[in-house]
Each structure stands twice: as structure tokens, then as C-alpha cells.
Amino acid sequence: MARKKKKVPEINASSMADISFLLLIFFLVTTTMDTDSGITRRLPPPVENPDMDVKVKERNILNVMINKYDKLMVNGKACDISELKDKTRDFITPKPNDEKAPEVEVKEIELIGNFMTNKGVVSLKNDRGTSYQMYIAVQNELAKAFNELKEEVSMTYFKQHFNDLTDKDKVEAVNKAVPVRISEAEPEEIK
Secondary structure (H helix, E strand, C coil), X not given: CCCCCCCCCCCCCCCHXXXXXXXXXXXXXXXXXXXXXXXXXXXXXCCCCCCCCCCCCHHHEEEEEECCCCCEEECCEEXXXXXXXXXXXXXXXXXXXXXXXXXXXXXXXXXXXXXXXXXXXXXXXXXXCCCHHHHHHHHHHHHHHHHHHHHHHHHHHHCCCHHHCCCHHHHHHXXXXXXXXXXXXXXXXXX
């Protein structure tokens, strides 16, 4: 006599999809994602003639170097990161009567009028072994120097903090008065 196979009752899986969907939503809502922080920079427009070398007078350059040991040098002299903002601010502030300071030029800027701008360029060079933290710290100090000068111009001409300016023309005028001139060289071995 043949034996009959016992039927196994089916499992009701209709609610499994609902449960997995709820678990997915739960994990998406409760999980925190790491966000990358970076430096906000607007890149300059492409150079029309890249083969042409631009000659900049030595007095118009502030050389900032970071070696692989995170040691900072400004114009060949050791410098602490806490001094960098003040040195940069002093460098980019127009000084028309100082022969050692960067050259200045008078520009006609809409909403401001004739304004004396600095031709100085901050040249940043770092070693391939420079830590990311030191690189960001230097970038922050350089940005603070330019932002302080922009704030000063904004308060002088528009009686408003630079970050509170809503008129695009005023923001553009301040940016023309205090252009951010930071040149970054390709990382290399610095002693």
C-alpha cells in the first residue's frame, strides 16, 4: 500500500513585504550619513593662452608653503598658523606709499566709485605629505583674511555686513574691490 504524503500547510507570506518595507524605512530614517566638508571656491575662468608665462613682481607675491611635517613658512620664514591670517590681511591691504608692499591700482567700481585695489597674489604650495587638516587650516586662515577685508569694505560703503548683503550688485562690487587672489601650485616635495 502506498503511503500518502502529508501536506505541509503553506505559510502566509503576504505581510512579509510590508514588514521588510517598514524595516527599510526605519533604517533609512535612523541612519546618519557622513557628510563631506570642503572648501567653497569659485575657479577662475580658463586661460585663453595657457602657454604664455605671466610674470609677477616678487613684491606682489606672498609665498605660503607647508611641508610634509605640517610646518608653515611665509616668504621663507617659519610662521605659526595663528599668525597667518594677520600676515595675509596685512599683505592684501592696499598701501600706496610703501615700496615693499604689493602694487596698487585705482579701479572704477560701480556703486563704490574709484577704489584702490591691491595687485597682491597669495601663492600657496604644499608638500604631497601635508596633512589634510593642516591644508584646510591654512585655507581657512587665508579665507578669513580676505573675508575680513570684504567685511570692512561692505561696512564702509554699504553700512551692512558682507554676509547680509542681498543686492547682487553690492556683493559684486565688494568682490571686485577685494578680489580673492590665491594661486595654488601643484604639490611637490618641500624640505
